[in-house]
Amino acid sequence: xxxxxxxxxxxxxxxxxxxxxxxxxxxxxxxxxxxxxxxxxxxxxxxxxxxxxxxxxxxxxxxxxxxxxxxxxxxxxxxxxxxxxxxxxxxxxxxxxxxxxxxxxxxxxxxxxxxxxxxxxxxxxxxxxxxxxxxxxxxxxxxxxxxxxxxxxxxxxxxxxxxxxxxxxxxxxxxxxxxxxxxxxxxxxxxxxxxxxxxxxxxxxxxxxxxxxxxxxxxxxxxxxxxxxxxxxxxxxxxxxxxxxxxxxxxxxxxxxxxxxxxxxxxxxxxxxxxxxxxxxxxxxxxxxxxxxxxxxxxxxxxxxxxxxxxxxxxxxxxxxxxxxxxxxxx
Amino acid sequence: xxxxxxxxxxxxxxxxxxxxxxxxxxxxxxxxxxxxxxxxxxxxxxxxxxxxxxxxxxxxxxxxxxxxxxxxxxxxxxxxxxxxxxxxxxxxxxxxxxxxxxxxxxxxxxxxxxxxxxxxxxxxxxxxxxxxxxxxxxxxxxxxxxxxxxxxxxxxxxxxxxxxxxxxxxxxxxxxxxxxxxxxxxxxxxxxxxxxxxxxxxxxxxxxxxxxxxxxxxxxxxxxxxxxxxxxxxxxxxxxxxxxxxxxxxxxxxxxxxxxxxxxxxxxxxxxxxxxxxxxxxxxxxxxxxxxxxxxxxxxxxxxxxxxxxxxxxxxxxxxxxxxxxxxxxxxxxxxxxxxxxxxxxxxxxxxxxxxxxxxxxxxxxxxxxxxxxxxxxxxxxxxxxxxxxxxxxxxxxxxxxxxxxxxxxxxxxxxxxxxxxxxxxxxxxxxxxxxxxxxxxxxxxxxxxxxxxxxxxxxxxxxxxxxxxxxxxxxxxxxxxxxxxxxxxxxxxxxxxxxxxxxxx
Numbered sequence: 001x002x003x004x005x006x007x008x009x010x011x012x013x014x015x016x017x018x019x020x021x022x023x024x025x026x027x028x029x030x031x032x033x034x035x036x037x038x039x040x041x042x043x044x045x046x047x048x049x050x051x052x053x054x055x056x057x058x059x060x061x062x063x064x065x066x067x068x069x070x071x072x073x074x075x076x077x078x079x080x081x082x083x084x085x086x087x088x089x090x091x092x093x094x095x096x097x098x099x100x101x102x103x104x105x106x107x108x109x110x111x112x113x114x115x116x117x118x119x120x121x122x123x124x125x126x127x128x129x130x131x132x133x134x135x136x137x138x139x140x141x142x143x144x145x146x147x148x149x150x151x152x153x154x155x156x157x158x159x160x161x162x163x164x165x166x167x168x169x170x171x172x173x174x175x176x177x178x179x180x181x182x183x184x185x186x187x188x189x190x191x192x193x194x195x196x197x198x199x200x201x202x203x204x205x206x207x208x209x210x211x212x213x214x215x216x217x218x219x220x221x222x223x224x225x226x227x228x229x230x231x232x233x234x235x236x237x238x239x240x241x242x243x244x245x246x247x248x249x250x251x252x253x254x255x256x257x258x259x260x261x262x263x264x265x266x267x268x269x270x271x272x273x274x275x276x277x278x279x280x281x282x283x284x285x286x287x288x289x290x291x292x293x294x295x296x297x298x299x300x301x302x303x304x305x306x307x308x309x310x311x312x313x314x315x316x317x318x319x320x321x322x323x324x325x326x327x328x329x330x331x
Numbered sequence: 332x333x334x335x336x337x338x339x340x341x342x343x344x345x346x347x348x349x350x351x352x353x354x355x356x357x358x359x360x361x362x363x364x365x366x367x368x369x370x371x372x373x374x375x376x377x378x379x380x381x382x383x384x385x386x387x388x389x390x391x392x393x394x395x396x397x398x399x400x401x402x403x404x405x406x407x408x409x410x411x412x413x414x415x416x417x418x419x420x421x422x423x424x425x426x427x428x429x430x431x432x433x434x435x436x437x438x439x440x441x442x443x444x445x446x447x448x449x450x451x452x453x454x455x456x457x458x459x460x461x462x463x464x465x466x467x468x469x470x471x472x473x474x475x476x477x478x479x480x481x482x483x484x485x486x487x488x489x490x491x492x493x494x495x496x497x498x499x500x501x502x503x504x505x506x507x508x509x510x511x512x513x514x515x516x517x518x519x520x521x522x523x524x525x526x527x528x529x530x531x532x533x534x535x536x537x538x539x540x541x542x543x544x545x546x547x548x549x550x551x552x553x554x555x556x557x558x559x560x561x562x563x564x565x566x567x568x569x570x571x572x573x574x575x576x577x578x579x580x581x582x583x584x585x586x587x588x589x590x591x592x593x594x595x596x597x598x599x600x601x602x603x604x605x606x607x608x609x610x611x612x613x614x615x616x617x618x619x620x621x622x623x624x625x626x627x628x629x630x631x632x633x634x635x636x637x638x639x640x641x642x643x644x645x646x647x648x649x650x651x652x653x654x655x656x657x658x659x660x661x662x663x664x665x666x667x668x669x670x671x672x673x674x675x676x677x678x679x680x681x682x683x684x685x686x687x688x689x690x691x692x693x694x695x696x697x698x699x700x701x702x703x704x705x706x707x708x709x710x711x712x713x714x715x716x717x718x719x720x721x722x723x724x725x726x727x728x729x730x731x732x733x734x735x736x737x738x739x740x741x742x743x744x745x746x747x748x749x750x751x752x753x754x755x756x757x758x759x760x761x762x763x764x765x766x767x768x769x770x771x772x773x774x775x776x777x778x779x780x781x782x783x784x785x786x787x788x789x790x791x792x793x794x795x796x797x798x799x800x801x802x803x804x805x806x807x808x809x810x811x812x813x814x815x816x817x818x819x820x821x822x823x824x825x826x827x828x829x830x831x832x833x834x835x836x837x
Contacts, residue, residue, distance in 0.1 A: 001713060001723055002722040002723065003710070003722065005722035184699065188701070189699060189700055190691035190694075190700055192700075193684065194691075197677050197680065197684075200678075204673065204674055204675065205688075206656065207636060207666065207668050207674040208688045208689050208742070211657055
């Protein structure tokens, strides 16, 4: 039997992910031609620095959405980890202690979500809307309206400085490593296969011996830990630990993941599509910002793009069904 | 009645989906007051034909007439309005509505102030059930109705719509013997009232029992139409597969070895009690009984997808952790579950991914799973089981039930199991594939695999099993050797209220 029904180039090019990549390239080309100052080296620097937290969080979010679940508490974990990092620093702990401690706290936050979803059998949407409020409340409660800002310059500079003379920030290296790790995890490990199977049919996965509950717990813990890491980065990048850091970022993350071709119903998605989705949102925002467009309008654009990306496949699917009724399964 | 126009007449009806011709030349003439069997292998075009009659698909060519009038339905609603009702194998009903509400959904009798007249609705439903000769409470919610009762509700609905033609698409596949008898009584009542019934089934004994005329289809074409009395089952099978199927149950004799699976005092309150049995290497043990007797539940508990309250399961003498399928698989258990599409495979996934689903961990090198390893395993096993698919990345939804079942079997055999539990291994699959599955199970047992087979088809159990355990109301009530197992002994043990000596389970 043949391994594939279609030749390799069709399988590589005719994908939902490739569509996002094409739109990203088109957006880049148009912005470079039209937007004054977009083609400068600073664009790359700021693009990477700006999208880094969203990109980080989008990686585990891809896996969670691929199982058909969702984690809306990520931005609150960013806030909570930022505050923890700041308070530990204020209390005199070294940042090499504060960093892992904050990430650990994020993992615990994720474990709480994961336990309630996987072992409590509760819908992740409800659980993580609850913990969104809970973790944000804790973050703001711990630090009030004040901020911790006196971080050592070696750390804050490290979060923003470039690789030698290149326009690429040092953090790019870390991002690339994590992207690779998550891409391998989703696409080339038994664990990743199980994740997609759960999204397609968790019942069938269970009957194949997949520990669905443990898999979900692991994903939520990963999501919490990576969100906390993003929280530390966010703190250093802006040199400020605040309880309201990254408020509302969960929407950008979910938007990027869905724009990247991950099905909100679970069962399909790819890391390279999500990276393109994150960059697409980044390019749109920075181009519009350079044009002097306000944040509200940028949100409208991103929101519209998100709705279209969710609705379009449905419409396209509907049209395909109309033209060619589903192949009869015989009698 | 015979001289009037036939209720349904199809002549040379064709339908293609893209390049695939699902129906080349569908011909079927159904007289009023008759029960007409439509038989053929999976993929013979029966479902497509039914979907054209039911208005789901539009034909590309050919003639469709109802009572002599040409019709061309553009949707199921038109077909319904013209008096065609299709009763599906597993009807969809609204679980939160009552039985009566389901029957009258969308056309509720209205009383004063246009309020729904529940009294009239209830009375109407009660009268329908009385005419059908069944005992169903119109006020109970549809949730929890057995499949058999859901079908009765669908039939009642069809009659209240004054359907002239009822098409039953494999209605008995999931029914117990008692339920089948009731359904047949209902069908005969419809026939005697002058309605036309089309009955699709893979079970030829049922066709002989119920129908008066039988039409055979093969490869999308009409093969023959005969009075049932004038044609033998063997002849029908030969026409369906286009070749002689010498033996549907090719039982290879084997000598049972050591006990591999031992189940002791297994109990799940309210479902099954004190279930003890063992399966030896090289042996096929049949688990017979009525649908709902608890056989599938026992299998699920043994495999670990369901929990149990007491008892133990051991493979090769080692006790398994309850409720842990991963441990069960590691110990050498495999379960081909009852519901192929929901539990057996991930229908959205490809053949390759489904076949390798359980073996992934073993295939991975240093935690990395290469597509090559996956494809090699899938090609190997789908070749051995003669899975028919365009390519290894073909999605399972596009495949016939028989091929899907082969994929599920391939998935488990690839794990190299010691015990294979198969739950209704041939439900809803065609005669040709059925024989292939039987041959496979028989060969595997001869090679030393321990097989536990649940089946509601008595001929299958009797034809394949070395020993038959009969489950009734959650208990093993009889253990019969191959020589002692006859339809009578098994059914007597399986049926509540029938006298039976309690045999000790072994």
